[in-house]
Amino acid sequence: MSYWVxxxxxxxxxxxxxxxxxxAHIAYLTEHADQIVTGGGFRQAQESPFVGGLWIVKNATRHEVEDLVLNDPYYSPDLRSYRIFYWGKAIDREVTV
Structure with a gap:
């Protein structure tokens, strides 16, 4: 199984x-829940505005991950940049967050 962040x-x-x-973003995440395992927004502190986010994606190629990003209603190249990393999960076990 492959993982991407x-x-x-x-x-x-x-x-x-x-x-x-x-x-629309939440609907998109729900529609692609078979690949976008989890995600969420980043803040500097609990009550401060969002400054970014993170997804963990499984069983996809890098090209598929990029397609997921580019087709997300949240994605706007003027407002949001992204980095994709292959993630070598140290312990391959089910995790619930």
């Missing part, structure tokens, strides 16, 4: 984009 970095303008596309 996607790290997203947001600009300040992404906050409004998040508000406008939040429902």
């Amino acid at each position: 996607v790290i997203f970095d947001d600009t300040d303008g992404m906050l409004e984009h998040r508000k406008a596309h939040g429902a």
